Amino acid sequence: MSKSVVVFSCSVAALILTFLLFSMLGILFFYWGDHTAVKDSLSTVSGIFGGITTIGAAVIAAYLFNDWKIQQRYQNTLQFGLDVYSNFKILDDKFTQIKNELCLVQAHYEAHVVPKRTNALDYFLDKSEEISRKNLEILIAFNKFHESYLNYLIVTDQENKIDETLPYTSDSINKYYELLGKIKFESESQKRKFLIDELLIPPFSQIDSYIYNYYIKSILIKIRE
Incomplete structure (x- = not known):
């Protein structure tokens, strides 16, 4: 009271x-x-x-x-807001992990495949295929975040924000998912390298930062009020 x-x-x-x-x-x-x-x-x-x-x-x-x-409304905002943040952290960790692994493979290609060192190409192909198969993890993590964010908007009476940027963000995630998954089907090492390079530059490299700056920050500010 x-x-x-x-x-x-x-x-x-x-x-x-x-x-x-x-x-x-x-x-x-x-x-x-x-x-x-x-x-x-x-x-x-x-x-x-x-x-x-x-x-x-x-x-x-x-x-x-x-x-x-009033108290219950704040508790709902807190509970659903923290749920969104928790799901974002899972998504962010997935992005960070994959970006780090892609950076290592990219560096390996430049340092070992280009000079045509022994077994370097096999390692590059195997490792890049392994990373490529993680594209579904990104999609699953985003879907959980997306669902929790929709629930948050409904509970906090902010349904007007549903159509603002969520379609754009969902489209970006789907493109990231498709591009990452495409790597394992590309047999030419140089074309694989181009796909990896594309994933490591904007806008794909900044998806998680965009989600934090646009979605998570506003939630944390509202919880703090």
């Missing part, structure tokens, strides 16, 4: 008690000595006090309900 709710509840209770106290003092002041009048007046005030108490309780209950909705 927030401090504002406690203060509001105490204020309502104090107001009701003040009304009761002044009513009793007024009755005693004006009807002192007339027991019948005092008794009837106190009975009337007690009836009025009961009604005011009921209204006051209803007002406090409504205020508590509104405060609960």
Whole structure:
């Protein structure tokens, strides 16, 4: 319960008690000595006090309900936002892993395949094919992120953002998935190298950074509010 709710509840209770106290003092002041009048007046005030108490309780209950909705909305934002961030981290780790492996294969090609060293080409072909088969991991990780982000937008009443950049991001991921998967089907080593080079330059090399800057940062800022 927030401090504002406690203060509001105490204020309502104090107001009701003040009304009761002044009513009793007024009755005693004006009807002192007339027991019948005092008794009837106190009975009337007690009836009025009961009604005011009921209204006051209803007002406090409504205020508590509104405060609960605000707290629950924040909890939902926090829970679904952290779920998006968790799925992004998995996706980001996949991207980082694949980029690092592609960089190593790229360096191996320049250092060993170009000079035509023994077994260098076989290693390049085997390793690049192994990396190429990880394209499905990227797609699966993105789909989980995509689903959690959609849920976050719905829960936080931001459905208007669904069509802003998500189609573009999904298209970029699909192109990355297709290009990475294409490597294993390319028999010519030089063409494989060109595919690897393309994956290691923008826009493909910056997909994870773009997702963080556009999606994750806004979520973290909203959670911090």
